[in-house]
Amino acid sequence: MNKPGLKETWTVLRVLQWTAGYLQEKGVDGARLDAELLLTEVLQLDRVGLYVNYDRPLEAAELAAYRQLVGRRARREPVAYILERSEFWSLPFVIRPGVLIPRPDTEVLVEEALARAAGASRILDVGTGSGALAVTLTHELPDVRLVAIDICEKALEVAQENAHLNKVAERINFQQADLRQLPAGPFELIVANPPYIPQKDLAALQPEVRDYEPQLALAGGDDGLDCYRALAAQATRCLSGGGWLLLEVGIGQAEAVQQLLSQAGLGEIFCRNDYAGVARVVGGHLVTAAA
Secondary structure (H helix, E strand, O other): OOOOOOOOOOEHHHHHHHHHHHHHHOOOOOHHHHHHHHHHHHHOOOHHHHHOOOOOEOOHHHHHHHHHHHHHHHOOOOHHHHHOEEEEOOEEEEOOOOOOOOOHHHHHHHHHHHHOOOOOOEEEEEOOOOOHHHHHHHHHOOOOEEEEEEOOHHHHHHHHHHHHHOOOHHHEEEEEOOOOOOOOOOEEEEEEOOOOEOHHHHHHOOHHHHOOOOHHHOEOOOOOOHHHHHHHHHHHHHEEEEEEEEEEOOOOOHHHHHHHHHHOOEEEEEEEEOOOOOEEEEEEEEOOOOO
8 A cells, every 4th residue: 555646545445455465475464354454443434334334435644544554564563562452252351562473273172161150159260361261251250259370460460450341350350470380279160271382393383373373382392292291280289079170272282182081090081173173172080080
């Protein structure tokens, strides 16, 4: 979108078409959607508003503001960081640099947690990040008290902001802690989406992830399993009898994580695929002694 001449008119439709092509040339996936999201920010419209205003010319100040946002996206900065917001489980979330952007795949973990949360009163969210899991579960389970931990102070600040945004802050206890030293509990349910990218794979990640998202929330050690080992080793100490440990896993990691849970003494170990058919959630529960 080069600076137009004085007599040149940039309508909403023309701007979107140009921007989608430009971002596509820069290697951006979903270029048209991103072009629309950035323009909704500048014009303070929703996407439907864009469609009914296709012929509307943009003012010079609007073009300048839009050009700045498009430039950031062309440098592969994620849209969620540019707009400082995202959506998870149809709930609004504030997103800022230094905090992992929640993914739709993680909603499968929410589904599994809700299916096992009957009667639960205490839940632990390990590595809460933006608070996506903690806020969503608390929103869906009105009788639950939840503890959410993260080692990163910035993440905890954003998570607390999201808890207030979604009106569940009074039922979440945010704590700065390392996942290698979990709170004693006991908890009826522990959920975690831990760092699971093997060290050797970090350099090959998409620029949006590699260059912008926090390494602390991505790097899982040499084989990507460091955090799973730590969580499995503490499960029997932190879970109440019959309590569940539910973990999001990376591609190709499900079998190894299932073995870790089995070796830790958990039972009824299962694996759940996401909606793309990728093994995404592994879980097991603390077996109680037979009566």
